[in-house]
Amino acid sequence: MDFDELNARIVSCSRCPRLVRYREEVARNPPRRFAGHTYWSRPLPGFGDRSARILVVGLAPAAHGGNRTGRMFTGDSSASFLASTLHQLGLANKPTSESVDDGLVLHDVFLTAPVRCAPPANKPTHDEFENCYPFLLKEARQLSQLRVVVALGAIGFGASVRLLNDLGFRSVAKPKFGHGVEFAFSDDRGMRKFLLGSYHPSRQNTQTGRLTKAMFLSVFRRALELASHS
Ligand code: SF4
Incomplete structure (x- = not known):
């Protein structure tokens, strides 16, 4: 199955x-700001970028972000925080992510999530997660240049550990989520991939200062460094 076949399966x-x-x-009951x-x-x-070395794994689309605009990390405050960070590091051609036709192009980065539909209260159930996870694995198998996974939040981190394991990579240390954590994974041939953890750029985290721009930038700087030298 290639990327286009996989995407057709996902959207249907x-x-x-x-x-x-x-x-x-x-969609039937949008907030006033999105009425119409x-x-x-x-x-x-x-x-x-389908040739990306860096894979960003979130949790699921937001009800009025990706579920509204039709593109991962697009049209909400998390999307703005992420796009401006990627742009600052030369990984995006513009600092905003607002709609499918906004001209945003990512370089060396691919954005995804283990759950593809917006869940109520941003909380998918165990069964929903299990139903959807195979799409993530199939997608990651298409990313032949993948070197570094940046997991946003604890659930994305758990999914990323499972993903790397399913791709045949193991970590000597037991991966535990935290902001700025870094784990090296190796396969039988000694090839390495890396997993970095970051707090999710949700409004709750960015507005309270739990996740600052400097903290987020430093994770992506490190991802770029690992992608370039591994
Ligand atoms: S969340 Fe469920 S319905 Fe939505 S794409 Fe995934 S498996 Fe399908």
Whole structure:
């Protein structure tokens, strides 16, 4: 299965009844600021450079972010925080991510999530996670240049550990989530990939100062360094 076939399967998926209901329900009752917008209301494929060395793994699309705009990390405050950081490091051609036709192009970075539909309260159930995880694995197998995974938040981190294991890579140390943590994974042939942890750039984290721009930049600087030297 190539990228286009995989994406076609993702966007037509309706395996999780609760999420199918929710992704459509939020479109019918948008907040005032998005009144009149036509929501995507379908699952989201990954977005970015298919030759990327850096894979960014979040949790799931936001109800009025990706679920509205139809693109991963697009149209909400997390998207702005991420896009401006990537732009600062030369990994994006512009500092904003607002809509599918905004001209944003990512270099060396691919954005994805283990759950492709917006979940209520940003909390997918265990079954929903399990239903969706195979898409992440299939997607990562297409990224032949992948060197570094940047996991945003504890759930994205757990999914990333599982992903690296499923790709045949193991870490000597037991990976434990924290902001700025770094783990090296190796396969049987001694090839290495790296996992970095970061707090998620949710409004809750960025507005409270739990995650500052400097903290986020430093994770991506390190990702770039590891991608270039591994
Ligand atoms: S969360 Fe994933 S598995 Fe569930 S309906 Fe959406 S795309 Fe399908």
